[in-house]
Amino acid sequence: MTPTPLTVAKLKEHPLPTPREGSKDDRGSALILGGSASVPGAALLASVAALRAGAGKLKIATAQSAAVGMALTVPEAMVVGLPETSDGGIDGERALECLRTAAEGCDALLVGPGLLGSKPTTAMAVELLHRLPTATFILDAAAICALASHADDVRRHKGRVVITPHAGEMAQLLDRSRDAVEADPLDAALTAADLLQVVVVMKGARTWIVDPQGARWLYEGGGVGLATSGSGDALAGIVVGLLARGVEPLSAALWGVYLHGEAGRRLAASVGPIGFLARELSGEVPRILHEASD
DSSP states (O other), rough: OOOOOOOOHHHHHSOOOOSSSOOOOGGOEEEOOOSSSOHHHHHHHHHHHHTTTSSSEEEEEHHHHHHHHHHOOOOOSSSEEOOTTTTBBBHHHHHHHHHHHHTTTTSSEEEEETTTOOOHHHHHHHHHHHHHHEEEEEEEEETTTTTGHHHHHHHHHTTOEEEEHHHHHHHHHHHHHHHHHHHHHHHHHHHHHHHHEEEEEEEEEEEEOOOOTTTTEOOOOOOOOGSSSSHHHHHHHHHHHHHTTTTOOHHHHHHHHHHHHHHHHHHHHHHHHHOHHHHHHHHHHHHHHHHHOO
């Protein structure tokens, strides 16, 4: 099957909801579960990106020690501090009841940025999948690596899941070497999409987007500057923001990859091909959204 180049013209086949007068509830509610004592910024980057992509309401569930700083830095969000482990990660078992309460009423959830440990992170993700059968999810970073043993749980969510692995995370998911994934990222993405019945965003210098039926799109823009710390967190935040607005998982993945890549392209032109920061990406998104949606 020939891949479809991801262009603005192709995105027009996946139109976004038209902004209209109304309350913030009309643009949906997103929950971001992420961050730790050592990596609080990952959840921060994703959270700002979700708002920039148009989510109406935002909750952030993060490590207790990072919660106050997060609330002050993202005053637009409700922030929930969760019990921590001795290494500063979220204690999944003690956090579950609080998470269940925080997740109530949310339309879209992002699990993974800045979380520590693939097994405890996956356990929290699976619990939320069971708890919220009609919500849409994006699983990122540590939430991806141990998913193979929970494939049935993910498949039962009936395609309302996006995963955004880089080569190392995909290698752990499929029990392949990183070299093998980098040699054929499309095959890895197709295998994961079939295994889990999810939309896969296979990140890299060339990004593949694959759906559970095997259709595939290729994005080659953005530039080398996007290979920077926190860039993937911004991408995941953009996607969850779109999911909260009611965009279908495939469309949210396609738009998210394009918006993230185009933001990188514009920053490369205004700042330089390398050296711009992941925190700067989300600020470009509203303008790009406006232009691409016309």
